[in-house]
Amino acid sequence: MLLFRLSEPKPAAAIKLLVLLAACALLVSCSSHPYRNVSNSPDDYHIIPQPNQLAILKGRFLVNPETKIIYETGLAQEAKYLANLLGKGEGASIIVDERNASSGDISLTLDSTIQAEEGYELNVEFDGIHLSAKTAKGIFYGIQTLRQLLPASIEKSMAATDTLTIPAVRITDQPRYAYRGMHLDVARHFFSIDEVKKYIDLLAMHKMNTFHWHLTEDQGWRIQIKKYPKLTEVGAFRKGTAIGLAGTRDAPYTYDNVPYGGFYTQDEIRDVVAYAGARHITVIPEIELPGHSSAALAAYPQFGNHSGPYEVARRWGVFEETFAPTEETFAFLEDVLKEVMELFPSTLIHIGGDEVLKKEWKESAYAQALIEKEGLKDEDGLQSYFIRRIEAFLNTNGRSIIGWDEILEGGLAPNATVMSWRGVEGGIAAAKQQHNVIMTPGAYCYFDYNQIGGEAQKKDPLNGSNRVTTLEKVYSYEPTPAELTPEQTKYILGAQGNVWTEYMPNFEVVEYNVLPRMTALSEVVWSAKKDRDWEKFHGRLQHMSRRYDALRYTYAKQCIVQ
Numbered sequence: 001m002l003l004f005r006l007s008e009p010k011p012a013a014a015i016k017l018l019v020l021l022a023a024c025a026l027l028v029s030c031s032s033h034p035y036r037n038v039s040n041s042p043d044d045y046h047i048i049p050q051p052n053q054l055a056i057l058k059g060r061f062l063v064n065p066e067t068k069i070i071y072e073t074g075l076a077q078e079a080k081y082l083a084n085l086l087g088k089g090e091g092a093s094i095i096v097d098e099r100n101a102s103s104g105d106i107s108l109t110l111d112s113t114i115q116a117e118e119g120y121e122l123n124v125e126f127d128g129i130h131l132s133a134k135t136a137k138g139i140f141y142g143i144q145t146l147r148q149l150l151p152a153s154i155e156k157s158m159a160a161t162d163t164l165t166i167p168a169v170r171i172t173d174q175p176r177y178a179y180r181g182m183h184l185d186v187a188r189h190f191f192s193i194d195e196v197k198k199y200i201d202l203l204a205m206h207k208m209n210t211f212h213w214h215l216t217e218d219q220g221w222r223i224q225i226k227k228y229p230k231l232t233e234v235g236a237f238r239k240g241t242a243i244g245l246a247g248t249r250d251a252p253y254t255y256d257n258v259p260y261g262g263f264y265t266q267d268e269i270r271d272v273v274a275y276a277g278a279r280h281i282t283v284i285p286e287i288e289l290p291g292h293s294s295a296a297l298a299a300y301p302q303f304g305n306h307s308g309p310y311e312v313a314r315r316w317g318v319f320e321e322t323f324a325p326t327e328e329t330f331a332f333l334e335d336v337l338k339e340v341m342e343l344f345p346s347t348l349i350h351i352g353g354d355e356v357l358k359k360e361w362k363e364s365a366y367a368q369a370l371i372e373k374e375g376l377k378d379e380d381g382l383q384s385y386f387i388r389r390i391e392a393f394l395n396t397n398g399r400s401i402i403g404w405d406e407i408l409e410g411g412l413a414p415n416a417t418v419m420s421w422r423g424v425e426g427g428i429a430a431a432k433q434q435h436n437v438i439m440t441p442g443a444y445c446y447f448d449y450n451q452i453g454g455e456a457q458k459k460d461p462l463n464g465s466n467r468v469t470t471l472e473k474v475y476s477y478e479p480t481p482a483e484l485t486p487e488q489t490k491y492i493l494g495a496q497g498n499v500w501t502e503y504m505p506n507f508e509v510v511e512y513n514v515l516p517r518m519t520a521l522s523e524v525v526w527s528a529k530k531d532r533d534w535e536k537f538h539g540r541l542q543h544m545s546r547r548y549d550a551l552r553y554t555y556a557k558q559c560i561v562q
């Protein structure tokens, strides 16, 4: 292959000759190009999420071992990602400087005239592909679109001799919502770094931009904190796990008595954050407080409301164990959050705030005296005080809090973002108070709910819930509540799918519950509302499932088969 560098001096005559030869080659190749006049049909374009504007053109672009990816400085990472997708390996056939683009090339360029931060324009013609965007992030999304214009077989590996063609198209695209998220609970069950990366790969393919990593829970503390080693030495392991659908069908509890646990070292966490960053995904860590804290208190009982004993929970549900609102606890939590901030560049830090039973605070002389001293109304007021203190600390460090909608109770902390999970009411209330909102209502966005329903659900070996959220229901979700004024709707930043893993003992079950519902959600948060069409989506999903197969993801096939 020839590589030209414009900076290299060449004799003028040689340059002229080269230009002439190139022009002749172009003429010959254009007129005789076998893919120039191929007609394409709508079925050649089955992209999820559906792009905003898509014009079908004549012709196909041939990808072959000589195809060059030409990229502008600043897009090296994206160019490499694309090269890998095309099976060409690290760095192969990549040259810098878009001025060298010529017939047969794929060029990636930044274009400041494109308005949308995450938008892109993709032009595929028989003799070249041009992808442009305002940011590298937009380029990345354009690459994901290009990926879906290629056959699913590219996901396995492309032999050097394979011929691949891409149907000509002109696409102008940008997301509807700025926040497009997926959550993963790694505390009820623990997943390896490779599994977490496989999850992040799925997010990337669906143009999701946020991974909410639920790292601490009653049943396990999963993030190494150097100042408090017992959080993982003690808090990351439980003595056993409740068997069956505990607390619902199979109550009373029985336990397997098999020790269970695991945690991520800080190096591993940095690795995941970098991996996600290369895919333009922000990782929001969640450190639960003041409830869901049994594992932390098993490690450091001095931060509880009583002297214990505490244990890392072995069953599911909501627990009374709560951090005590003492100065020692705040100092501890600030130390923890300092290490968290060093690991995660995300502006938003999730501080939980959900399902805090106030029983311990009601019975604690210290908590009651604090309510009195601070002039708080009640235990809800104390929860609000707790969250405000944590918020003030994070704000001082340039970060903001996000919490579950219970943080509305007793009064919202001044800059908090609210994650609305108990329906949409919390989100509506927060938007009316001019607070940012992420919508995750259980009925549409909880992917631990069963996805089949009816009789089939009972026979489903991978079923872990008696509540149902079907694929079609996810697809029907409208994140912006109708009761908000246009001004208030600006606070609805987007939506997220939540994956609670009480009944997902291994990653295969996670994949099964996430797919294809996450694919439906990706269209909810990306595509224009007017383009939402269940029948058409379901048709495109057939193609997407081939990609799941090629990538060896487990998924609910019964939701896809027509």
Ligand code: ACM
Pocket: 354, 355, 404, 421
């Ligand atoms: C939650 O599902 N407890 C946020």
